[in-house]
Amino acid sequence: MTSPGAMDCFQTSRSNSWIYPTVILCLFGFFSMMRPSEPFLIPYLAGPSKNLTSTEITNEVLPVWTYSYLALLLPVFILTDYARYKPVIVIQGVSFVATWLLLLFGQGVKVMQVMEFVFGIVSATEVAYYAYIYSVVSPEHYQKVSSYCRSVTLVAYTAASVLAQLLVSLANVSYFYLNVISLASVSVALLVSLFLPMPKKSMFFHATPNKEALEKPSGQDAVLEGGHEDHKAPHQEPLPTAGYQESSQRSNPEPGKVVLRSLTQWFQDLKECYSSKRLFYWSLWWALSTAGFNQILNYVQLLWDDKAPSHNSSIYNGAVEAIATFGGSVAAFAVGYLDVNWDLLGELALATFSVVNAGALFLMHYTLSIWLCYAGYLVFKSSYMLLITIAVFQIAINLSVERYALVFGINTFLALVIQTIMTVIVVDQRGLNLPVGTQFLVYGSYFAVIAGIFLMRSMYVLYTARWQKEAQSPATAQSPAELHSKESSHTLSTKL
Numbered sequence: 030m031t032s033p034g035a036m037d038c039f040q041t042s043r044s045n046s047w048i049y050p051t052v053i054l055c056l057f058g059f060f061s062m063m064r065p066s067e068p069f070l071i072p073y074l075a076g077p078s079k080n081l082t083s084t085e086i087t088n089e090v091l092p093v094w095t096y097s098y099l100a101l102l103l104p105v106f107i108l109t110d111y112a113r114y115k116p117v118i119v120i121q122g123v124s125f126v127a128t129w130l131l132l133l134f135g136q137g138v139k140v141m142q143v144m145e146f147v148f149g150i151v152s153a154t155e156v157a158y159y160a161y162i163y164s165v166v167s168p169e170h171y172q173k174v175s176s177y178c179r180s181v182t183l184v185a186y187t188a189a190s191v192l193a194q195l196l197v198s199l200a201n202v203s204y205f206y207l208n209v210i211s212l213a214s215v216s217v218a219l220l221v222s223l224f225l226p227m228p229k230k231s232m233f234f235h236a237t238p239n240k241e242a243l244e245k246p247s248g249q250d251a252v253l254e255g256g257h258e259d260h261k262a263p264h265q266e267p268l269p270t271a272g273y274q275e276s277s278q279r280s281n282p283e284p285g286k287v288v289l290r291s292l293t294q295w296f297q298d299l300k301e302c303y304s305s306k307r308l309f310y311w312s313l314w315w316a317l318s319t320a321g322f323n324q325i326l327n328y329v330q331l332l333w334d335d336k337a338p339s340h341n342s343s344i345y346n347g348a349v350e351a352i353a354t355f356g357g358s359v360a361a362f363a364v365g366y367l368d369v370n371w372d373l374l375g376e377l378a379l380a381t382f383s384v385v386n387a388g389a390l391f392l393m394h395y396t397l398s399i400w401l402c403y404a405g406y407l408v409f410k411s412s413y414m415l416l417i418t419i420a421v422f423q424i425a426i427n428l429s430v431e432r433y434a435l436v437f438g439i440n441t442f443l444a445l446v447i448q449t450i451m452t453v454i455v456v457d458q459r460g461l462n463l464p465v466g467t468q469f470l471v472y473g474s475y476f477a478v479i480a481g482i483f484l485m486r487s488m489y490v491l492y493t494a495r496w497q498k499e500a501q502s503p504a505t506a507q508s509p510a511e512l513h514s515k516e517s518s519h520t521l522s523t524k525l
Contacts, residue, residue, distance in 0.1 A: 047166035051174050053225050054161060055181045057118065060218035061125055062185035065193035066132070066207035068346040071330035072339035073132075073204035074141065083331065085138050087465060088458040091327055093142045095452045097149025099445040105153040106438045113228045114164060117157035122219030124150040129212035133205070156441075160434060164228035180358075187354045189214075194347030298432050299439060307372065308424055308436070310486060314379045315420045315440045317479050318386075320447035321472055322413050325390070328456070329406060331465045337399040349403045356407060357414030364418045371423055373494055376487035378419070382412045383480035390473035394466060451475070 066073065074081045074090070081090065109117045124147050131144035162174050192210075196202040303309050330346060337344060369378070386409050393405040425433045454460045455471050463471065 047170045047174065050165045050226055051162065051177060053221060054158070055177055057122070057218050057221045057225070058158060058178055058182045059185040060214045060221060061122070062182045063189045063214040064186075064211040065189045065196065065347070066129075066204065066211040067186075068190050068193050068330075068350045069197065069204050069207060069344075071334055072344065072346075073208065075334065075339070076204060078203075078205050079136065079141065081138065081141065083334070083465070087328070087331055087456060088462060089138050090141045090145055092452050092457055093145035094149050094152070094327065095323075095445070095449055097146040098152045099442075099449050101149055101153035102438075102442050102445060105150075106156055106442075109154070109157045109160060113230075114157045114161040115222075115225050115227050117154050118161060118225060119219070119222045121151055121154035121157065122215070122222045124148070124154065125215035126212065126219055129208060129215055133208050133212060156438065161225070161228070163434075164230055165226060183354055183358045187351045187358075190347045190351035190354065192347075194345060194351065197347065198343070198345075295435055299435055302428065302432055302436055305427070307375075308427065310376060310379075310483075311420050311423050312436060312440050314383075314479070314483060315417065315424070316443040316447060318383070318413060318416070318476075319441070319444035320451065321386075321475055321479075322410075322417075323444065323448050324451055325406075325409065325469075325472060328465055328468060329393075332393060332469055333399065333402060335465055336397070336402050342399075344399075345403070349406060353407050353410040356411040360411050360415035361418040364415065364422070371419065373490065374487075375419075375423065376483050376490055379416065380480050380483035380487050382416050383476050383483060385412050387473050387476035387480055390469055390476060394469040394473060 071086060073079065074086050075083065105117065128144055128148045128151060131140060131147065135141065135144060159175070159178065162178060163171065166174055189211075193207055196207065197204075303312065333344065333346060371378075389405040389409040389412070393402045393409075396402055396405070424436055428436060452460075455463055455468055
C-alpha cells in the first residue's frame with residue numbers, strides 16, 4: 030500500500046514536470062476546439078430550431094459578442110495573472126458549457142444575445158490558455174510547449190470541421206446534433222481543466238526574482254531596438270523587469286500596492302516597447318488586420334447563406350473551414366523557412382498581402398458564385414494566418430515574455446476597439462445597418478486602406494535604406510533631398 034507521503038511526493042513531482050501540465054493543457058485545447066457545430070452556426074440559428082431572421086442574427090445577436098469581448102478583455106487580462114491562470118481556464122470551460130446549453134435549449138433573440146455574451150467570456154479568457162504554460166515550465170521549454178498548444182488547437186478545429194461536413198453531407202445529421210457533439214466535447218474540456226496543477230507564480234503579480242523568470246528562452250534577445258529599425262542592435266544584456274522583481278521580493282505586500290506597482294510598471298514597459306518604430310508598425314498592422322479578420326469570421330457565414338441559402342442548397346462550410354485552417358497552418362509553418370530581411374521588406378510584405386486580402390474580399394462581394402466566394406475566403410484566411418505568424422515572431426523576438434504578454438494584450442484590445450467601431454457603424458441597427466453583401470465591400474475597402482498605409486511606409490523604409498547605403502560609400506554622404514536633386518539633374522541632362 031502506498032503511503033500518503035509517497036503519494037504527495039508523486040503528485041508534487043508530477044505537477045512540477047513540464048510534461049504533465051503540457052499534456053493536460055493540450056487535451057483541454059483539443060476538446061475545447063473540437064466543436065463541429067461551429068461552421069454551421071448561422072444555418073442552425075436561421076433554421077427551424079431557432080427560426081431567427083437574417084436581420085436579427087446580423088444586427089441584434091452577433092454584435093453582442095464584439096461588445097462583450099471588448100468590455101471583458103482588460104479586466105480578465107488582469108484577473109488572469111492575479112488568479113494565476115488555472116481558475117480563469119476553469120471559468121472558460123464553464124463558459125463553453127453554458128454557451129452550448131443556451132444554443133441547444135434557448136429560444137428567441139434575447140436568449141441568443143445572452144449566449145453571445147457568455148461566448149464573449151470564452152474569448153476574453155482565452156489569454157489564460159496561452160499564458161498558463163509560462164508559469165509552470167522553464168524557459169528552455171517555452172518554444173516547444175507553445176508550438177504544441179497552438180498546433181493541437183489547429184488540428185482539433187480542422188478535425189471538427191471535417192467531421193461536421195461528413196456528418197451533414199453523408200449522414201444527413203441535423204445541426205442540432207452537431208451542437209450536442211460540441212457540448213459533449215467542451216464538457217470534457219471543463220473536466221480536464223480541473224486536473225491542471227495550480228501555478229505557484231505568474232508573470233506579474235506573483236513573479237519570482239530568479240533568473241528563470243526574468244530571462245527569455247535562449248536564441249531570443251530581450252532588448253528593444255534603440256536606433257533605426259533598419260539596423261541590427263548590438264548584443265546587450267536582457268533588460269530586467271524591475272517592477273515584477275521588486276514586487277516578488279516583499280514577503281507579504283499589500284494587494285493594493287502590488288496592483289498599483291504592477292500597473293505602473295506595465296505603463297512604463299509599454300511606453301518603452303512602442304517607442305521602437307519597428308515594433309510600433311508591426312503592432313499597428315496586427316491591430317488593424319485582426320479587427321478586420323475577426324469581423325470577417327463573425328459574418329462570413331451570413332454572406333455564404335446569402336449567396337447559397339442553406340434551406341434549398343447543399344453547403345460546404347465545414348470543408349471550407351477545414352481547408353482554410355489547414356492552408357493557414359501550412360503557410361504559418363512555411364514562415365520558419367523563409368530567408369527574408371524583415372527589417373527591410375517587412376512593411377512591403379504587409380502591404381502586398383493586405384492588397385491580396387482586399388482583393389479576396391472584393392471578390393467575395395461581387396461574385397454570384399458560392400464557389401468563388403469560398404475561394405476568396407480560403408485566400409483571405411491563409412494570407413492572414415501567414416502574416417500574423419510573421420508579426421508575432423517579429424514582435425516577440427525583441428521582448429521578454431512579460432513585455433510580450435503586455436504588447437499582445439494591448440494589441441488585442443486595440444483590435445477589439447477598432448472592430449467595435451466598425452460594428453457600430455457598419456452592422457448595428459443604430460448605425461448604417463448595411464446588408465451583409467455591402468458589408469464585405471466596406472471590409473474590402475478597409476483592407477485596401479491598410480495596404481495603402483503600409484505601402485507608403487515601405488517606400489520610406491526602402492528609400493531611407495538606399496540613402497544609408499550611399500552614405501556608407503567612400504564618396505561624401507548625401508541626404509535624401511540631395512540625392513533626389515542629383516537624380517533630377519541627371520534625368521534633365523539626359524533629356525537635353
